[in-house]
Amino acid sequence: MGRYLLRRLLQLIPVFIGTTFLIYWLVWSVPGDPFAGKCGERPCPDSFVNMMTDKFKLDEPLVVQYGNYMKNLFQGDFGQTFGGREIGDIIATAYPNTLKLALVALAIEAVIGLTAGVLTGLRRNGFLDNLVLVSSLFLIALPIFVIGFVAQWLLGVQWGIVKPTVSSEMRLSELIVPGFVLGSASMAYIARLARTSIAENRRADYVRTAIAKGLPMRRVVGIHLLRNSLIPVVTLLGTDLGALMGGAIVTEGIFQVNGIGRQVYRAIITKESATVVSIVVVLVLVYLLMNLLVDLLYAALDPRIRYE
Amino acid sequence: MRVSKRASSAVALGAAFALVASGCSSSDSDGGDAGASSDGAITIDGTQPEVGLVPSNTTETGGGAIIDWIWTGLVEYPNDGSAPRNAVAESIETTDSKVYTIKIKKDTKFHDGTVVKAKNFVDAWNWGAYSPNGAQNGSFFADIQGFDQVHTEDPDGAEGPKKAPEPAAKEMSGLKVVDDWTFEVTLAAPTAVFPTKLGYSTFMPLPDAFFTQGAEAFGKKPIGNGPIKFVSWEDDVQIKLTRFDDYSLNDKMKIKDVNIKLYQDDTAAYNDLLAGNLDFQQQVPVSAIAGDKWKNDLGERAISSTTPSTGIIAFPIYDKRFQNPKLRRAISLSINRQEISDKIFFGSRKPADSWANPLTPGAKAGNCTACQFNVDEAKKLLAEAGGFTGELVMFYNADASHKEWMEAVAQQVKTNLGINARAEGVPTFAVFRQNINAGKMTGMYRAGWQQDYPDVENWVGPLYVTGGSSNDGKYSNPQVDALAKEAASAPSLEASHAKYAEAVALIDQDVPSIPVYFGGQQSGHSEKIKKIELSNVGELDLTSVEL
Numbered sequence: 001m002g003r004y005l006l007r008r009l010l011q012l013i014p015v016f017i018g019t020t021f022l023i024y025w026l027v028w029s030v031p032g033d034p035f036a037g038k039c040g041e042r043p044c045p046d047s048f049v050n051m052m053t054d055k056f057k058l059d060e061p062l063v064v065q066y067g068n069y070m071k072n073l074f075q076g077d078f079g080q081t082f083g084g085r086e087i088g089d090i091i092a093t094a095y096p097n098t099l100k101l102a103l104v105a106l107a108i109e110a111v112i113g114l115t116a117g118v119l120t121g122l123r124r125n126g127f128l129d130n131l132v133l134v135s136s137l138f139l140i141a142l143p144i145f146v147i148g149f150v151a152q153w154l155l156g157v158q159w160g161i162v163k164p165t166v167s168s169e170m171r172l173s174e175l176i177v178p179g180f181v182l183g184s185a186s187m188a189y190i191a192r193l194a195r196t197s198i199a200e201n202r203r204a205d206y207v208r209t210a211i212a213k214g215l216p217m218r219r220v221v222g223i224h225l226l227r228n229s230l231i232p233v234v235t236l237l238g239t240d241l242g243a244l245m246g247g248a249i250v251t252e253g254i255f256q257v258n259g260i261g262r263q264v265y266r267a268i269i270t271k272e273s274a275t276v277v278s279i280v281v282v283l284v285l286v287y288l289l290m291n292l293l294v295d296l297l298y299a300a301l302d303p304r305i306r307y308e
Numbered sequence: 309m310r311v312s313k314r315a316s317s318a319v320a321l322g323a324a325f326a327l328v329a330s331g332c333s334s335s336d337s338d339g340g341d342a343g344a345s346s347d348g349a350i351t352i353d354g355t356q357p358e359v360g361l362v363p364s365n366t367t368e369t370g371g372g373a374i375i376d377w378i379w380t381g382l383v384e385y386p387n388d389g390s391a392p393r394n395a396v397a398e399s400i401e402t403t404d405s406k407v408y409t410i411k412i413k414k415d416t417k418f419h420d421g422t423v424v425k426a427k428n429f430v431d432a433w434n435w436g437a438y439s440p441n442g443a444q445n446g447s448f449f450a451d452i453q454g455f456d457q458v459h460t461e462d463p464d465g466a467e468g469p470k471k472a473p474e475p476a477a478k479e480m481s482g483l484k485v486v487d488d489w490t491f492e493v494t495l496a497a498p499t500a501v502f503p504t505k506l507g508y509s510t511f512m513p514l515p516d517a518f519f520t521q522g523a524e525a526f527g528k529k530p531i532g533n534g535p536i537k538f539v540s541w542e543d544d545v546q547i548k549l550t551r552f553d554d555y556s557l558n559d560k561m562k563i564k565d566v567n568i569k570l571y572q573d574d575t576a577a578y579n580d581l582l583a584g585n586l587d588f589q590q591q592v593p594v595s596a597i598a599g600d601k602w603k604n605d606l607g608e609r610a611i612s613s614t615t616p617s618t619g620i621i622a623f624p625i626y627d628k629r630f631q632n633p634k635l636r637r638a639i640s641l642s643i644n645r646q647e648i649s650d651k652i653f654f655g656s657r658k659p660a661d662s663w664a665n666p667l668t669p670g671a672k673a674g675n676c677t678a679c680q681f682n683v684d685e686a687k688k689l690l691a692e693a694g695g696f697t698g699e700l701v702m703f704y705n706a707d708a709s710h711k712e713w714m715e716a717v718a719q720q721v722k723t724n725l726g727i728n729a730r731a732e733g734v735p736t737f738a739v740f741r742q743n744i745n746a747g748k749m750t751g752m753y754r755a756g757w758q759q760d761y762p763d764v765e766n767w768v769g770p771l772y773v774t775g776g777s778s779n780d781g782k783y784s785n786p787q788v789d790a791l792a793k794e795a796a797s798a799p800s801l802e803a804s805h806a807k808y809a810e811a812v813a814l815i816d817q818d819v820p821s822i823p824v825y826f827g828g829q830q831s832g833h834s835e836k837i838k839k840i841e842l843s844n845v846g847e848l849d850l851t852s853v854e855l
Contacts, residue, residue: 031735036742038358039367039444041755042770042778043745046462050472051442083359084524085543093543149575157582164579168545256576258544269707269736 004307008292012285019284020277024066027273034058034082034271052082069274073281079274081267087278090263095282097170098252098259102244104172104179109187110237117194117233122221124199132195136188144247148181148254165256178255182248186240190233197229204228227301234301238294242287348855349565350587350837352848353577356544356570360527363512364436364443372509373590373847374547374568378419378532379512380557382410382429383503385762385844387852389667392504392762395557396424396513396533398489400506405498405799411490417554418515419537426491430483432514434458439475441523445510447777448760451502453482453494498797500804501765504669508761535561535851544570549850559851566850578832581606587834588848594709597656597830606832615846616667617758617827618660621702621717624749625781625820634693636819639700639752640678641686642724643717645824652713656830660823663767663812665757667826670764670805675812678819683724696727701751705740706733710754717824744780755780755821762844763801764808768792772815783820 035049053059057068072079078087116136120129139147155177156164166174201207202225210220249261260279267275298305357371363379366372382397394400398411416424435441437449439459449455457477463470482494495502505511513533518526530538535555539548547568551561569586571577574593580586582605596602603610623630630636645659661679664671690696702718704710714731721729732751734740743749757778759766770776773792774784788811795807829846841852 031742032738033742033745034738036745037736037738037740041757041780043741044444045439045442045446046472047439047446047459048442048444050462051440083357084527090543152576152579157579160583163585164583165576165585168542253573254576256571256573256580262544262572269738271738 001307005292005296008295012288015288016281016284020070020281021066023277023280024069024273025062027268027271027276028062030268030271032271056082065273069277073278078278081272081275082270087275090275091260091278091282094258094260094263094279097257098245098248098261100170101175101178101182101248101252101257101259102241104175105183105186105244106237106241108176108179109183109190109240113187113190114194114233116191118198118221118226120191121195121198121202121229124195129195132191136191139184139188142184144181144185145250145254147184148178148251151177151181152254168258170257178251178257181254182244182251186236186244190236193236194229194233197232198225201225201229231298231301234297235294238290238297239287241290242283245286246283348563349567350563350853350855351567351569351585352588353571353574353581353586353590354547354568355572357547359444360524361530361538362443362518362523362527363509363514364432364445364448365523365527366509367444370570374538374549375509375512375530375532376843376845376847377536377549377566377850378530378534378538379509380416380532380534380559381509381512382412382506384559385507387841387843387849389762389844391669392507395507397506400503405500405502405797406495408493408495408502409486409490410493413557414489416533416556418513418517418533419531419552420515420517421554422515422517424513424515424533425488427485427488428513428515429511430485430491431519432512433483434479435514435519435523436510437480438478439472448505448508448510449480451495451497451499451505452480453496454480455482455496457481500796500798500801501761501763504763504765504801505761535559536566544572546570559849561851562854563850578602581832581834584834584836587836588831588840589833590829590831590846590848592830592832597654600654602830602832609833609835609837611831611833611840611842612656613829613831613842613846614658614667615758615827615829616665616762616844617756618665618823619657619713619825619827620755620757620821620823621714621752622755622781622821623752623783623819624747625783626747627750629696629698630752632693633818634689635696636822637678638686638689638693638725639721639727640819640822641680641682641689642721643822643824644681644720644724645679646681647720648713648716649825652716653825653828657825657828660826663815663823664764664808665759665767665826668759668764668767669762670801670808671767672809672812675809675816676823677816679823686725690725690727696725698728700727700729702729702731702753703734703740703743703749703751704731704754705735705737707736713824714754747780747782752822758827758845764805764812765796768808768811768815769796772811772820781820783818785814785818788814788818 035044035052038044057065069079078091080086116132120132123129152164155161162177163174166178207220207225210224248259249265252259252261264276264279354373355370357374358368359365359371361371361375363375366375380395382395383392384395385392396412396416398413400408400410402408412424412426418424433449436443436446437455437458439446446459454477458475458480460472460475462472484492486492515531517531528541535552536549537552539550541547549566551564575595577586577589578593578596581589592602623636625631649655649657649659662671662673662675666673702714704714711733718729718731721727744753757771769792770778772779772783772788774789791807791811795804795811798804798807833840836855837853839852839854841849843849
């Protein structure tokens with residue numbers, strides 16, 4: 001177990017370096033001079049372009065720029081945006097907001113998705129099953145921005161139940177609607193996955209045995225059935241946190257959440273590779289750590305799984 | 309020209325006619341004391357400023373609006389479009405349009421309590437012009453004598469390996485402080501319009517604190533001299549402003565606090581406006597304009613205004629295919645501007661019929677004969693020009709909403725002239741501008757102009773004079789250049805405007821670009837606001853707001 005963990009953690013290093021360089025290189029491959037569109041319908045003065053080029057050492061080769069960036073990064077300095085903001089500050093404010101939103105989404109999708117999945121898996125082809133089937137198909141088919149706009153307009157503007165946008169305090173009550181919107185597609189997948197998994201294991205020998213032993217139904221489902229059926233669902237949920245954080249761009253825009261989505265979008269448009277890389281680095285780490293956590297959870301769910 | 313990050317260009321009503329340079333002390337207007345007793349707070353929409361709030365370094369609308377609010381310049385542009393009037397200036401006097409003596413009002417204050425003196429203007433201008441400071445608006449000081457000594461150009465362009473030489477001087481020789489309340493400006497050449505320019509944000513004074521703190525620190529916590537002072541700035545979230553109680557000039561605030569909510573999406577702001585979460589939105593989203601939805605949503609709270617801005621399609625005249633004026637005129641005549649205004653913009657923008665936007669002082673309405681819709685004449689001219697071979701591509705930047713109208717124009721040219729025309733999107737404004745700056749456009753392209761200061765000069769000099777800062781198509785007509793030069797050095801604004809009218813008549817013959825529509829703005833406010841006015845560039849005039 002310890003060796004396994006160490007090996008997994010060591011694997012992070014090449015992945016980390018590979019992804020950061022790739023992103024650095026990709027941002028500079030996007031065409032467009034960062035200072036060409038800054039001054040409206042007239043070119044920026046040479047003096048401005050020169051000063052910025054000097055300040056950010058943009059005339060160096062890409063590899064040198066990347067090297068400088070990494071050197072500073074290991075000293076805890078994320079660098080500055082072209083507008084003069086500390087990227088470290090941006091990350092410190094934007095990430096917690098996005099994480100908070102993603103966690104709310106994750107909680108909503110886990111609770112609703114799992115409940116729907118278990119209920120329909122146990123009683124297939126009933127009214128509830130059909131209802132969940134249709135509504136999950138609906139959620140998967142609709143693009144997230146449609147769900148977002150409709151929810152914002154109906155709940156926020158027409159009915160006035162919630163405020164249309166999230167305030168800067170990011171209260172939990174304000175995050176329920178955006179969280180639902182963000183988690184809606186995954187919620188549908190989880191319901192379906194859980195349903196299939198439960199339905200399959202429902203006929204497994206060990207469940208039949210448990211029922212035959214006369215265990216109460218609650219125990220059969222809660223301990224025996226659910227524990228085995230959860231493995232694919234946990235895999236999905238685990239990787240979903242990373243996906244939710246990365247995919248929050250649209251939701252953050254609609255509901256005015258000050259998260260990484262807006263920062264990444266702005267940084268890509270303005271070709272601020274240092275900002276893009278810094279934000280994505282943290283995102284990559286979230287993905288990798290969540291994957292690791294999921295792998296470790298398998299053993300808790302299924303004692304037959306061992307780590308070498 | 310500020311870059312609007314919004315889909316639509318944002319700007320203003322108003323047309324001033326002539327500037328009485330001296331002795332034009334702004335009299336009463338509205339009694340300033342009425343508001344001092346009442347309090348209240350509003351929340352308005354905004355966007356995160358891209359750089360720190362330093363007047364000579366801000367070119368985009370998000371930061372520009374805030375600078376306009378927290379600073380008052382030597383002159384100010386009245387909301388109703390009448391002549392620019394003195395604000396901080398007591399008088400601006402000249403005998404030859406070359407040497408100006410500027411007296412400022414005594415004892416107006418910066419927000420940190422220090423008094424605004426003549427040297428605050430001189431120091432601020434010298435800082436903005438000094439090229440190593442890299443101010444984005446630095447070139448606005450080019451009129452002043454000695455600018456070439458403090459502002460050096462890169463010998464091989466910014467891209468080249470050579471560095472710009474260190475400027476020979478740190479201060480412009482044309483600026484002289486006479487005493488605490490007087491300074492003298494000597495221009496490199498007579499410029500009648502110079503006093504008009506002084507209301508543009510680049511020319512704002514800077515307190516001594518700017519020079520002790522440095523631009524970066526100052527920009528995060530700016531100190532102005534206007535009716536509203538800066539309180540705090542939470543990046544990407546909000547900027548808070550409050551009334552400056554020591555303000556001694558005319559436009560006092562009638563409310564107390566202003567919270568600028570920094571939106572990333574104009575639809576979110578619009579929904580907040582509808583839900584009563586926001587008190588003012590300068591430009592409602594495009595989606596709300598279709599079918600006049602916004603008017604139904606807002607009723608009497610919808611404000612429709614025209615702005616001194618024009619949507620243009622430009623020709624790369626450096627491309628051989630576009631060098632025949634007859635061809636350019638033919639293309640312009642084949643465009644049905646009325647139809648585009650009605651069908652694409654739902655009447656929110658008016659068809660263009662003159663070269664300089666007619667809301668601008670000195671500009672005349674209807675002087676663009678090439679802006680008519682005349683298919684027969686267009687066909688005739690096209691035949692005389694020898695037709696157009698190959699494909700005619702019209703480029704636009706796809707990161708703002710220009711697709712529909714550019715495609716409509718291309719379709720009209722195709723239908724009416726039989727030219728194989730089509731519109732093509734370039735992904736971002738940065739890529740688009742990069743190609744334009746480099747002179748590498750292979751077809752016609754979308755352009756737009758919004759006045760920096762209210763005078764026809766701003767619509768001719770930068771756009772159509774050889775070497776003008778935004779003459780991207782490299783249009784050049786020696787007669788136009790000569791007339792523009794005469795106009796600039798004319799003894800009075802009237803004489804200057806007459807010369808510009810002559811220059812515009814020549815431009816109309818050459819058709820260096822195609823004006824298509826005049827800008828419009830659709831704003832909305834909440835029920836809380838009782839009275840509201842927009843500035844000459846369509847920004848909210850915070851001093852006019854009454855609850």
